[in-house]
Amino acid sequence: MSVFIHTTADGCAIRLKVRRTARKNIIVRSAARGLLDINVPPFVSKKSLYQWLNIHELSIKQLWQQALQISTALPAYIWFRGQTYSYTPVAVLTHVQWDAQQGFLLPLANMQLPQLALSIWLKQRAQTELLSRLQYWAQIMQLQPVAMALSQARTFWGVCRSRTGIRLNWRLIGAPAFVVDYVCIHELCHLRHANHGKAFWAMVAEYTIETANARLWLKKYGTELFALDNMR
Structure with missing residues (x-):
């Protein structure tokens, strides 16, 4: 590149x-x-x-x-685990921190590229939390993909392929737990059913009752999970 x-x-x-x-x-x-x-x-x-x-x-x-019109300013808030949080620059910090009450605390030295620092922090959390949840559901459903990884995709939340395994969009770290669980279950069901036929949706329904709510949440708020993408 x-x-x-x-x-x-x-x-x-x-x-x-x-x-x-x-x-x-x-x-x-x-x-x-x-x-x-x-x-x-x-x-x-x-x-x-x-x-x-x-x-x-x-x-x-x-x-x-x-x-040239793309903004370099941070959005008004950041999604994390289904909640929105504000952010505050702090002079004494050397790395991004998060607090449920104070929101995101950003090192003042990195405020020229705050979106980069936040993206790195969120991707690190996604690597741990999203893949752990996917592994949890793989064990519950007794369906093990050949690999589990995150993706940078802009057009899908998850993808399942027999040869490469399952990849979850890292931006799902901003979504609530029931949405993450739905995407994990959805992709794991594709290990048994390649299409979105009746058998596929019946299997999804065996493991979650949140399908409609999760799809609605992603439709309503999904684009906001990409807020940091245009500010590199």
């Missing part, structure tokens, strides 16, 4: 972060303030990439202008 500058015909210097992926098409999206992510298939050469950028220069410039 590397960052380079693409200069347009009218002199705009656009920062692009290149990722080589297995996708068949080149995909560009806003990544951070003034920065675009560009996913490039492995067979595309640098010369071909530069030609593609020149051909799609107008669209690239529009995306870049949108990226």
Whole structure:
């Protein structure tokens, strides 16, 4: 992965972060303030990439202008375990801390990149708490995936594949316990039922009565769990 500058015909210097992926098409999206992510298939050469950028220069410039509008300020609150918390910079701290009454305490030295410090802290908690919950349900249901991991996905909360196992979206650390349990149960049921047929939903219902409530919560608040994503 590397960052380079693409200069347009009218002199705009656009920062692009290149990722080589297995996708068949080149995909560009806003990544951070003034920065675009560009996913490039492995067979595309640098010369071909530069030609593609020149051909799609107008669209690239529009995306870049949108990226310039991305805020670097923290959101009004942070979701953690189904509750929202405020945050306070503290001069004597060297790392992020959390308190149920005071909310998030952020080291003042890191306030130039508070979203990075918070993301790292939340991902660490997700690694411990979400995967522990997934393992708990795997034991209860006697269904063991080949692997358990977290994902950075922006389009799904969990995914189950026979070869790679189950991955949970790390942002679920912001969701309440009944939502996390539902996603774990949902993905584990896919080890037995690949589709979302009647047998699948009947099995989900054996282990949770919160399906409707969990889906409603994610529909209502799910986008807020991505609040830190656009502030890297």
